[in-house]
Amino acid sequence: MYQVVVPGDFLSEETKRAGEGTYVEEGKVYASQYGIASERGEIKVVPLSGKYMPSRGDVVIGKITGISFPFWIVDLASPYEARLHVSALSGITREQIEFGNMSEYLDIDDLVVVKVMDVNALMKIELALQEDIELRRGGRLVEIPHTKVPRVIGRNGSMIKMLKEKCNCFIFIAKNGRIWIRGKEDDMDLASMVILKIARESHTSGLTDRVAEFLDSFRKEKERG
Amino acid sequence: MGLEIVSDVRTDYVCNLVRNGKREDGRGFREYRDISVERDVIKRAEGSARVKIGDTDVLVGVKVEPGTPFPDTPDKGVIITNAELVPLASPEFESGPPNENSIQLARVVDRGIRGSEAIDLDKLCIEEGEKVWMVFIDIHVLDDNGNLTDAAALGAIASLLNLRIPNERYGLTGENTLPMRDTPVAATMVEIEGNILVDPSFDEGNAAASSVTVISNADGTLSGMQKSGSGGLKEAQIAEMVEIGIEKAGEIRGKYL
Amino acid sequence: MKEEIELIKDGKRLDGRGFDELRPIKIEVGVLKRADGSCYLELGDNKVIAAVYGPREMHPRHAQDAKMAVVKFRYNMAPFSTDDRKRPGPDRRSVEISKVCREAFDPVIMRELYPKAGIEVYVELLQSDAGTRTAGINAASIALADAGIPMKDIVSSIAVGKINGEVVLDLNAVEDNNGEADMPIAMIARTNTITALQMDGRLTKEEFERGLKLAMGACHQIYELQRAALVTRYNQNYESKKEER
Numbered sequence: 001m002y003q004v005v006v007p008g009d010f011l012s013e014e015t016k017r018a019g020e021g022t023y024v025e026e027g028k029v030y031a032s033q034y035g036i037a038s039e040r041g042e043i044k045v046v047p048l049s050g051k052y053m054p055s056r057g058d059v060v061i062g063k064i065t066g067i068s069f070p071f072w073i074v075d076l077a078s079p080y081e082a083r084l085h086v087s088a089l090s091g092i093t094r095e096q097i098e099f100g101n102m103s104e105y106l107d108i109d110d111l112v113v114v115k116v117m118d119v120n121a122l123m124k125i126e127l128a129l130q131e132d133i134e135l136r137r138g139g140r141l142v143e144i145p146h147t148k149v150p151r152v153i154g155r156n157g158s159m160i161k162m163l164k165e166k167c168n169c170f171i172f173i174a175k176n177g178r179i180w181i182r183g184k185e186d187d188m189d190l191a192s193m194v195i196l197k198i199a200r201e202s203h204t205s206g207l208t209d210r211v212a213e214f215l216d217s218f219r220k221e222k223e224r225g
Numbered sequence: 226m227g228l229e230i231v232s233d234v235r236t237d238y239v240c241n242l243v244r245n246g247k248r249e250d251g252r253g254f255r256e257y258r259d260i261s262v263e264r265d266v267i268k269r270a271e272g273s274a275r276v277k278i279g280d281t282d283v284l285v286g287v288k289v290e291p292g293t294p295f296p297d298t299p300d301k302g303v304i305i306t307n308a309e310l311v312p313l314a315s316p317e318f319e320s321g322p323p324n325e326n327s328i329q330l331a332r333v334v335d336r337g338i339r340g341s342e343a344i345d346l347d348k349l350c351i352e353e354g355e356k357v358w359m360v361f362i363d364i365h366v367l368d369d370n371g372n373l374t375d376a377a378a379l380g381a382i383a384s385l386l387n388l389r390i391p392n393e394r395y396g397l398t399g400e401n402t403l404p405m406r407d408t409p410v411a412a413t414m415v416e417i418e419g420n421i422l423v424d425p426s427f428d429e430g431n432a433a434a435s436s437v438t439v440i441s442n443a444d445g446t447l448s449g450m451q452k453s454g455s456g457g458l459k460e461a462q463i464a465e466m467v468e469i470g471i472e473k474a475g476e477i478r479g480k481y482l
Numbered sequence: 483m484k485e486e487i488e489l490i491k492d493g494k495r496l497d498g499r500g501f502d503e504l505r506p507i508k509i510e511v512g513v514l515k516r517a518d519g520s521c522y523l524e525l526g527d528n529k530v531i532a533a534v535y536g537p538r539e540m541h542p543r544h545a546q547d548a549k550m551a552v553v554k555f556r557y558n559m560a561p562f563s564t565d566d567r568k569r570p571g572p573d574r575r576s577v578e579i580s581k582v583c584r585e586a587f588d589p590v591i592m593r594e595l596y597p598k599a600g601i602e603v604y605v606e607l608l609q610s611d612a613g614t615r616t617a618g619i620n621a622a623s624i625a626l627a628d629a630g631i632p633m634k635d636i637v638s639s640i641a642v643g644k645i646n647g648e649v650v651l652d653l654n655a656v657e658d659n660n661g662e663a664d665m666p667i668a669m670i671a672r673t674n675t676i677t678a679l680q681m682d683g684r685l686t687k688e689e690f691e692r693g694l695k696l697a698m699g700a701c702h703q704i705y706e707l708q709r710a711a712l713v714t715r716y717n718q719n720y721e722s723k724k725e726e727r
Contacts (some may be wrong), residue, residue, distance in 0.1 A: 004713045005713075006627055006708075006709050006712045008635035008636055023592070030634070033627075049629060050630020051536070079536065079596055080539065080599070141238075266529075267560075268609055269565055280515040282514070284560070286562025287562065288566075307561065309560075311604065312602065313532075313605075314514070316517075316538075320556055367606070370516065
């Protein structure tokens with residue numbers, strides 16, 4: 001059984017083990033977020049909600065929201081917009097990208113897989129393009145709260161492995177809660193449905209079994225027609 | 226690297242589904258989301274109703290107060306409809322004076338009630354030329370998940386049907402009820418990929434180039450219409466929308482009013 | 483000089499409450515889909531909804547703070563929430579209340595974690611019956627937690643007042659309109675820290691002290707209700723899902 005905590009709840013006196021979602025005051029550790037308390041390793045609170053905060057090394061799916069030479073402005077489903085420099089792309093395409101033609105390469109509303117290279121104190125965020133994953137037309141984006149991402153992946157990747165196999169889809173889960181699915185229409189329908197189900201029921205026990213059951217029964221029904 | 230990038234995924238997704246005869250929440254094209262109407266939810270109001278259509282949540286409150294009639298209609302009461310898209314209801318709404326969307330919403334609802342002559346304005350006269358009842362219909366949007374118009378219009382008529390005239394409060398005598406002469410109901414539709422969908426969800430509303438609201442009365446006559454959005458529509462499409470709109474309004478009226 | 487109305491009979495108030503008794507409180511967490519966090523709360527006949535958006539990019543840019551998030555708090559009364567229709571939009575009263583409420587949360591919201599960003603709190607009074615700002619603060623507290631905003635504590639709020647010469651807790655509209663004093667406070671229950679305090683009317687120093695103690699005690703009760711609403715929300719999910727199986 002897990003323990004739901006709210007901001008200000010006392011967690012521990014072991015201030016040295018205080019981790020994320022906590023703060024220390026007068027030699028005691030308190031929760032700073034509404035979430036599930038965890039004592040594995042450090043004392044932390046796994047939040048039930050909240051916005052994604054970019055951190056160096058994260059691979060995320062961004063959406064182009066503006067063009068301001070020499071940068072594309074990228075939304076990361078976070079409180080802060082990030083910037084992608086033209087050189088990130090010209091290095092790949094080996095073409096000269098100029099003031100006037102940036103939108104020919106990446107236009108407003110386009111999706112990109114990017115890696116967070118740097119976040120400074122003023123929350124200026126620099127990105128690099130991840131070229132190994134392409135978001136081609138015909139795929140589909142599913143957005144869930146980033147706090148639910150670990151559940152979609154599952155312990156040691158068990159959930160996502162099952163999803164990929166049983167849904168017959170390519171599925172890419174970005175840390176900011178954006179998930180890219182590619183496959184046949186019906187398969188994508190199923191995958192999106194199941195991912196949203198996991199996100200909705202993320203704090204229930206026996207979720208992996210239930211999702212497996214759901215997938216199996218869905219397939220069986222399909223075979224029966 | 227082939228830079229074939231996707232854009233406007235939500236819109237693509239919605240349109241794709243519609244092409245395949247489906248909607249994101251599994252509804253049929255002519256099907257409304259679940260509707261609930263809760264009446265008399267606000268004690269301080271002379272009439273009120275909270276309407277939910279799916280996750281869309283709208284609260285309508287009606288206040289009735291004595292006021293001065295307009296000079297050109299000295300023996301008629303006054304209806305004033307106002308809508309507030311308060312920033313609580315959507316990340317896109319902002320504080321400040323009413324914008325074109327909230328003004329349109331209020332005016333469309335107002336038009337339906339006025340056009341149907343549901344309220345007998347003569348009955349709202351207290352003293353000709355001096356004092357009449359002012360009926361303030363205030364639409365308060367709480368959660369915008371698409372199709373605010375139908376929820377607001379349904380909330381308005383549901384509130385009016387249970388309206389109490391606060392005579393005692395102002396030391397007056399007279400009828401405390403206001404019999405409604407009609408029950409205008411709005412049905413909003415969008416056109417996507419050549420198909421007509423009723424009760425657009427938030428994403429469908431965004432994906433559609435245009436939407437049409439048809440307000441109709443108990444006898445099937447029309448008492449208000451509004452097309453909105455940047456797309457154009459053909460005569461046959463509009464005719465079909467009117468037909469569907471009247472039918473859907475009839476269903477809603479039968480179930481919820 | 484106001485004519486004194488009898489608000490206390492046989493040691494009880496007109497609605498049957500004792501002097502130190504709260505009105506019934508009802509709390510629902512996460513009632514709005516579009517908002518990042520939300521809460522519906524009833525305090526007696528007050529009905530209030532609070533929604534939180536953010537942290538998100540702050541506009542206009544010049545309103546940003548390079549070191550910490552800016553909190554916007556908007557207290558608004560629905561036009562039909564009062565006996566006389568309230569003209570829509572902000573007035574001097576709601577602007578002041580919004581400021582006081584925002585400041586009630588200043589000591590708890592960890593604004594430094596989100597430089598340049600904005601956190602927006604919207605409180606809509608749907609039905610009012612005195613003590614609206616305290617209901618609003620209680621709801622906003624829960625909405626903030628529900629939105630995952632890092633906070634050091636939850637803020638709880640209640641008013642005390644004086645009617646027919648007695649110091650009583652949590653005035654309703656009749657009492658407020660005919661009472662001698664009204665004093666809303668907001669407090670961090672864990673540390674007994676007062677984060678908002680207003681008083682209007684007339685109290686002796688002794689009445690003030692007694693009233694403050696009474697209000698502080700009630701804030702502890704409210705805190706327990708707020709905490710329970712947040713905790714059971716997920717435990718209920720858990721239980722109902724178990725039953726589904």
